Amino acid sequence: MNVPATTPIALEEFLKLPETEPASEYIDGEIVHKPIPKGRHSRLQAKLCAAINRVAEAQQIASAFPELRCTFGDRSIVPDVAIFLWQHIPFIVVDEVPDNFELPPDWTIEILSPEQNVNKVIGNILHCLNYDARLGWLVDPDGLSILAFARDRQPVLLRGDEMLPVLPEIELALTANEVFGWLKMTR
Incomplete structure (x- = not known):
C-alpha cells in the first residue's frame, strides 16, 4: 500500500x-x-533465517537478519531477509551489531504476499543488485517458485527439485521443494 505524500518527503525526513x-x-x-506478514510468510522467513544462520553464523561467514532496515542509495527498504557476509556487517563496540545498516545486503530475500505489488518488490531486489548486492530471491508461496536474481546473469525461475543459488561462501544446499516443504508442519 502506498501513501502518497501531499508534498514530497526527503529520505532524511x-x-x-x-x-x-x-x-x-x-x-x-x-x-x-x-503488508502485515501472515502465516506462510512468517514460517518461510523464520526457516530461511534459521537455515542460513545454522551454516554461516557460528563460523562467522554471514548472518541472516529478518526485517532489517537497510538504507542506501535513495531508498530505505526492509527486506524480509537480509544476509550480510561477516566482513560487511558494520560492527560497533567490540563486535556488537549496530542498529543502522546503511548499505545493501549481500543477499536479499523477499517473500511475496498476495497483496504486494510484485514489480515494487522486484524493484527493491534490483535496487540492491545495483548497489553491489550479489544475489536476490523472490519467493512466491502461491506459485511454489523462487525467482533468483544475480548481477551477472538473467533471472532464473526455480521450482521443484532445482537447486537454489546461494552465495558461494555459504555452504547451503536447498531446493525449491525443500523451502516450500517448510510450510507443512507435522503434528
Missing part, C-alpha cells in the same frame, strides 16, 4: 519518522507500507 508496524519503506520519494 523519512528516517526521522517513528517506525511503523508493519514496516514502511521509502521508495522513489514515497512511503510504502509493507
Whole structure:
C-alpha cells in the first residue's frame, strides 16, 4: 500500500519518522507500507533465517537478519531477509551489531504476499543488485517458485527439485521443494 505524500518527503525526513508496524519503506520519494506478514510468510522467513544462520553464523561467514532496515542509495527498504557476509556487517563496540545498516545486503530475500505489488518488490531486489548486492530471491508461496536474481546473469525461475543459488561462501544446499516443504508442519 502506498501513501502518497501531499508534498514530497526527503529520505532524511523519512528516517526521522517513528517506525511503523508493519514496516514502511521509502521508495522513489514515497512511503510504502509493507503488508502485515501472515502465516506462510512468517514460517518461510523464520526457516530461511534459521537455515542460513545454522551454516554461516557460528563460523562467522554471514548472518541472516529478518526485517532489517537497510538504507542506501535513495531508498530505505526492509527486506524480509537480509544476509550480510561477516566482513560487511558494520560492527560497533567490540563486535556488537549496530542498529543502522546503511548499505545493501549481500543477499536479499523477499517473500511475496498476495497483496504486494510484485514489480515494487522486484524493484527493491534490483535496487540492491545495483548497489553491489550479489544475489536476490523472490519467493512466491502461491506459485511454489523462487525467482533468483544475480548481477551477472538473467533471472532464473526455480521450482521443484532445482537447486537454489546461494552465495558461494555459504555452504547451503536447498531446493525449491525443500523451502516450500517448510510450510507443512507435522503434528
